[in-house]
Amino acid sequence: MDxxxxxxxxxxxxxxxxxxxxxxxxxFMIDAARQTSSASNLQRLRFVVATSPSVVNEMxxxxxxxxxxxxxxxxxxxxxxxxxxxxxxxxxxxxxIVAADAxxxxxxxxxxxWSRGLGCCWIASIDKAAMKQILRVPEEREVLFVVSVxxxxxxxxxxxxxxxDQLAYYLDESNRLHVPxxxxxxxxxxx
Amino acid sequence: MDxxxxxxxxxxxxxxxxxxxxxxxxxFMIDAARQTSSASNLQRLRFVVATSPSVVNEMxxxxxxxxxxxxxxxxxxxxxxxxxxxxxxxxxxxxxIVAADAxxxxxxxxxxxWSRGLGCCWIASIDKAAMKQILRVPEEREVLFVVSVxxxxxxxxxxxxxxxDQLAYYLDESNRLHVPxxxxxxxxxxx
Numbered sequence: 001m002d003x004x005x006x007x008x009x010x011x012x013x014x015x016x017x018x019x020x021x022x023x024x025x026x027x028f029m030i031d032a033a034r035q036t037s038s039a040s041n042l043q044r045l046r047f048v049v050a051t052s053p054s055v056v057n058e059m060x061x062x063x064x065x066x067x068x069x070x071x072x073x074x075x076x077x078x079x080x081x082x083x084x085x086x087x088x089x090x091x092x093x094x095x096x097i098v099a100a101d102a103x104x105x106x107x108x109x110x111x112x113x114w115s116r117g118l119g120c121c122w123i124a125s126i127d128k129a130a131m132k133q134i135l136r137v138p139e140e141r142e143v144l145f146v147v148s149v150x151x152x153x154x155x156x157x158x159x160x161x162x163x164x165d166q167l168a169y170y171l172d173e174s175n176r177l178h179v180p181x182x183x184x185x186x187x188x189x190x191x
Numbered sequence: 192m193d194x195x196x197x198x199x200x201x202x203x204x205x206x207x208x209x210x211x212x213x214x215x216x217x218x219f220m221i222d223a224a225r226q227t228s229s230a231s232n233l234q235r236l237r238f239v240v241a242t243s244p245s246v247v248n249e250m251x252x253x254x255x256x257x258x259x260x261x262x263x264x265x266x267x268x269x270x271x272x273x274x275x276x277x278x279x280x281x282x283x284x285x286x287x288i289v290a291a292d293a294x295x296x297x298x299x300x301x302x303x304x305w306s307r308g309l310g311c312c313w314i315a316s317i318d319k320a321a322m323k324q325i326l327r328v329p330e331e332r333e334v335l336f337v338v339s340v341x342x343x344x345x346x347x348x349x350x351x352x353x354x355x356d357q358l359a360y361y362l363d364e365s366n367r368l369h370v371p372x373x374x375x376x377x378x379x380x381x382x
Binding site: 001004009027028033036037043046047050055067097101102124135144145168180182189 | 224258303
């Protein structure tokens, strides 16, 4: 897939087809994360890839989704749930530089997934203590974010807006998600 | 450019050809940032794009580069300096979620640049107070990171390693930068 297409057309996916994700595609996602910029090249991120349905469903129960359109974009295990989760762990007591590294690696993973026909949702609203236990994360690390992965069963649409008062995403009468994005002119200054 | 190529082959570039960057390519970078995931779709990042040589050189003087190979990967204005900088600003008192958003947007911008034949360096070691003044950033915001942009005058190489004791990047006898990256097996657990 052309990178321009992926960068401009990728969208967050919250409803999934009930179809497994090839291990090779998940490995490509981790490989993309691995080659992402890392502050001082310290590579402090680690990844737990969960594909076993019992683990995936346990994780799903510890996540919260799309508050503004609840519960219509909260996937249901066995119906619209993801096929996999990738948890991103960081050293306990991490700082904002490590958080930025995590964001960069997650964006690479989302683009890698999209290029293989997969969709992701990057989730910060998680029960961290429960995730740590489910994934047997070592004492000295914590789960910062999780990313769900699966074949899309929705097609959200981005639309350009010009004010921060218009950022609320919404579902239209055909149950399609619309995601307002500020126009280039609103977010950049040139000098 | 194929996205697989960009995700796996992109490298940080710190030495640049003395050649301007097309405005269209910088706009594509901002567009890629604009379509990147943003927590709760709040879009709290703003971007200052500097291409005027006087501003770029003022900014360059307020950055620190590649500590382990100093000063051989510190670009020099008019010789190896970048053609542009993009500063990423965030609300003052930002949290780690906003920092993660910034990391994700920066990774999108770096991939967009790479697809146009450009290289970037994501820089956290900056004099934030000076940057704020140079870029006339509003009182209620701060400069979190800057990204340099230009046509590459170096070709760093990634190499696979298996221990965190081997992460120090280095220059070889031909002045090529080598960047050790942990193998997939070292950074991921599958369950």
